[in-house]
Amino acid sequence: MEKLLSDEEARLVLKRILSLYPDAKGELHWDTKFHLLCAVLMSAQTTDKMVNKTTPKFFNDYPDSASLAQANIRDIEAHIRTIGLYRTKAKHLKETAQIITDKFNGEIPQDKKTLMTLPGVGEKTANVVLAEGFKIPAIAVDTHVSRISKRFKIVGEKATPHEVEQRLEELLPKEEWIRTHHAMILFGRYTMPARTKDQDPYSFLPPLK
DNA sequence: ATCCCGAGGG
DNA sequence: CCCTCTGGAT
Numbered sequence: 001m002e003k004l005l006s007d008e009e010a011r012l013v014l015k016r017i018l019s020l021y022p023d024a025k026g027e028l029h030w031d032t033k034f035h036l037l038c039a040v041l042m043s044a045q046t047t048d049k050m051v052n053k054t055t056p057k058f059f060n061d062y063p064d065s066a067s068l069a070q071a072n073i074r075d076i077e078a079h080i081r082t083i084g085l086y087r088t089k090a091k092h093l094k095e096t097a098q099i100i101t102d103k104f105n106g107e108i109p110q111d112k113k114t115l116m117t118l119p120g121v122g123e124k125t126a127n128v129v130l131a132e133g134f135k136i137p138a139i140a141v142d143t144h145v146s147r148i149s150k151r152f153k154i155v156g157e158k159a160t161p162h163e164v165e166q167r168l169e170e171l172l173p174k175e176e177w178i179r180t181h182h183a184m185i186l187f188g189r190y191t192m193p194a195r196t197k198d199q200d201p202y203s204f205l206p207p208l209k
Numbered sequence: 210a211t212c213c214c215g216a217g218g219g
Numbered sequence: 220c221c222c223t224c225t226g227g228a229t
Contacts, residue, residue, distance in 0.1 A: 028225085044226040050216065051225095084215040088227080122227050142225035161226090185225060194223060195219080 002156055010154045010171050014180055016205045017148070017187045024182035026132050028052065033108040033133045034100065035059050038068070040128045041093055041120050046083045054080055065106050068097035092120025110134050123162060137177040141165045144188025145181065151192070151201040 005013065027048045030036040038058070042051045058079045062068040068076070076090040083089070096118045100106060108129065109115050115126035127140035139145070141161040149155045149164045159167070172180055192204045 026225085040225080043224090045214080045224055046226095047217080047224050049224095082215060084224085085213050085226085086215075088213055092227085120227065124226060128225070140225065143223080144225065181225095189225085 002153060004153050004156060007171060010152070012208075013152050013154065013205070014168075014171065014184075016208075018176075018180055018183045019206060020191065021183040021186045022179075024179070024186045026128070026182065028132070029055055030132075031059065032064075033129070034065050034097075034106070036133045037096070037100075037108055037118075037121075037125075037129055038062075038093060040125050040132075041096065042080060042083055042089055044089070044120075044125075045085060050083050054083060062097075065097040065100040068093060069101045071097075089120065095119040096121065108133065110136065112138075123165070127165075131178050131181065135178070137174040139165050139168050139172075139177050139181045141168075142185070143194075145184050147194060148184055148188050148192065148201075151197070 028036070028039045028043060029052045030039050035055070039051055039055055042054070061079065062071060071094065073090055073094055076094055077086050080086045080089055080093075099118060100108065110130070112123070112126045112130060115121050115129060116123065124140045124142055127138035130136040131138045131140065141164045145168070146159075146161060146164055149168065150157055150159065154171075155164050155167050168180070169177065187204075192201065196204070
């Protein structure tokens, strides 16, 4: 049986991660909320850097949901080919744009349930849109947040992304959700990437004072 | 559990 | 070569 951290221990680990990246912010580039949704949809299993390379031309050619909804699917694929999973993503982008256009009047929904009805939008994507676009507290659980939570034993090894989210949200006050989420992403990306799995996770944290 | 998938790093 | 990258649908 794996032994998990107590609430106090887990909060201290999160606090130390936050201390390393106190001003962390999202690294995806976007202007409108519709474009934010597009960028997050594209970012699955891909680095933000790769997404940011494709979005300037994409945003220019598809300025709003109506234009993307009418676009040729092959043309959308050509815009995003370099980010991987491009056929699935192109289909989801077009279908989502269609629904945003004629069901939501071009507006991006502000609640998780509705966002998750859109093709290609799961809990992680919905949470990013809520937090980044609307400043609504949410913790999006991606590969980094999952890995960090498991290595420090904040959650069990088999925890689902939803379970990780619940655990982190119960540990932290809402006001800290977005900041801590961003700090965990950068800590996972730059300080404790996946390949460091044989090292002591605490060796990546600042010393206790 | 499997599929989608190109780019970058080691 | 192999692993990983802000996942989601089937």
